[in-house]
Amino acid sequence: MLAVAGSLAAVWTLLPPCALLLGAVAFLFCARVLQRRRPKNYPPGPPRLPFVGNLFHLDFERAHLALQRLVKKYGNIFSLDFGDVPSVVITGLPLIKEALVHQDPNFVNRPVIPLRERVFKQNGLIMSNGQVWKEQRRFALTTLRNFGLGKKNLEERIQEEAHHLIQAIEEENGQPFNPHFKINNAVSNIICSITFGERFEYEDGQFRELLRMLDEVTHLEASLWCQLYNAFPRIMNFLPGPHQTLFSNWDKLKLFVARVIENHKRDWNPAETRDFIDAYLKEMEKYKGDVTSSFHEENLIYSTLDLFFAGTETTSTTLRWGLLYLALYPEVQEKVHAEINSVIGPGQQPSTAARTSMPYTNAVIHEVQRMGNIIPLNVPREVVVDTSLAGYHLPKGTMILTNLTALHRDPAEWATPNTFNPEHFLENGQFKKRETFLPFSAVLCQLCSHETSHFLV
Template structure:
């Protein structure tokens, strides 16, 4: 006679075997990949992270398109420019969904722009693009805000008097104030305690999203949602951000003018009123908070991280820094504020900035997408709801697309005559329908901040430091190890 515990054990083993057989059966219709283990799939082989180096190893074994299993969920990985282009560019609309069961989805709530789907995503994204244009993206208004923050950054660097310092906090505060002006309508003092907490929360969320715990959550969302662990701190930090934004929203309601909107919140509140009678409207206060969270989070972290890499590369490759200085001295008036339009007269500096983005590759693997309908990608038929990951690292280092893919070399963006040369494989902002909403703003910021700093300072290592650590820390974005530099006024 079997005991209850024996029956229960047999039931668990049977369910496990049934689930595993289901995984093997489903694998027949997916691109080949590493053999999945019961329950955990390929998480062990992935070391519980979607690390670009591990994905590159799998690509060498299994080809340009392969499948890995995150627990019981398959993820099709696209590698190299041809496969990625065929996926997220050529089939942009078909691969425009987001996974509905993931750590990022639960954290972000499925509203706003980054993690929404279908009609919500289309309406919110269209509004976001329109509002950024209305606020001056591509015009003098927003450019002047960036120039102002660039001057704040210069003053803060100059206050170090040439002594060694870590530029992280200064860069992050100034970059964060650009997007703060866009979404909140005002900047913060860099010493503001609340602002520092916002920056800290945002950074901690990014670190959580790249952690082992996040991938375990993706594989087993239901139990991880209820279990304690480091991943729960991300929800605490997100709650703080959303509470602050809700408070800003109330302030705008009390003192703002919907007839003369000044920022994203103003424009959104006006849109809520305007679309009240529309049955299919997705404009409400929860989506507003989600959109502002998206813009503030991504708009701060990505540009600030890229600028940190920029200064690190300038001390790592002093001959390149010298050539930038020479071009700036020859072309620009030292007393003139740098404008985005100046990039056309500064091909080498422009190439250096693009090479920083390519080589630093901060959004190495991007965010997974899902197929919103059945689609053929790179000779494989992918069913609706299949998760797809475009490995951007494999594109930005594709030897078929770059002169020297594994070396930091501005000539990757220059022709034989020294003119700037665009490259369609340059995808630091991803591509297709889910490309970064703030790409144009980021381009303005990177050019103006970088050029203003190089116009004002010569950067070098502190005395006694002979080696530059250009290896990255793996998070949702690839970040440099903490470092110190000296900024000597020119």
């Protein structure tokens, strides 16, 4: 035995450094391949590369379209690895309902990917899990309802902001202009009035910059650079690139929210709750000294930022898609205009109550959301415990992506799946709900649907 060990030591000293390096790389490579073998009865999928997984199987500019080719090859449930993150893509309403409705407790968590971990640290409303998520979600929903979610109070805020937006558009004197940030500002002011207790003027340079950064992080998160960060966080932390811009933007957005909170603290009156931040400060007082409580200032920053982000991007993007489709289909625009004039009349404020009398306009808004497809893979979920789905084994920790693109472009469900056609949501001239229409989560859908309806009208 000693002789063998001596021989190995002699060989080791004779090997050049480059050979040792190559040997180490080969060893790590093989170990990685063996470590990442798919478990038994796991959904099929394309072959994976060590370390990066299936990152290069996707075109990150059109990832949701690239996935449709994989659906044709592997079926309605298949696996992909994003670096170290094992994921499964599910397609079709029966499977989506099975996972997110019938087996919801098994898929309730959000995956903690490195990029989100770096930014949110498992805090807030979107990225938290377990008891923290339940407490924060319950409090946010109750507070939003108290401040008018689904009530006339919110409707009045939207009507007022719509008036400001029309004024800003009229100031362009009929000349071509980019409506992007005017719409962003208008939509954001609705959630800002609830969370911060104030709206921001469209000429406010600081707020325009915040909206620009919010817009930028939305695009950057889907980029290849950010996916590489998820695969190699320790290495990418030291490398320059768009991922560093994303982190810088989120830090500035968090700083803005932190400053608003500090301003609230200066004149805070527990007996007078002006907005979400005041309500949260009051909740924090209840649990003061309780180290196990999830109601603390860091969670206030992240929850407020989540509301700010969710209450701005989805509705704003939907409205811009709406403007595009109305411009591309003038005959649709004409019918919407005629219905508005007939039901509401010139100079009158639109209201939620009028929506039931405006089936065509309602159908157009839904078709804009179907074709706009702004959250093509939904917000990811994570398997909480080892679970069986469609006969396949999904280990705990697997990320679940819901293929909404395939759902909204299914030729078996939609008469003209790839063409803008409001008739998809009409039957005998009346608005028709569609089970296969899932633009985003139910809670967010309720808020965004109300805002979108008012602004578009």
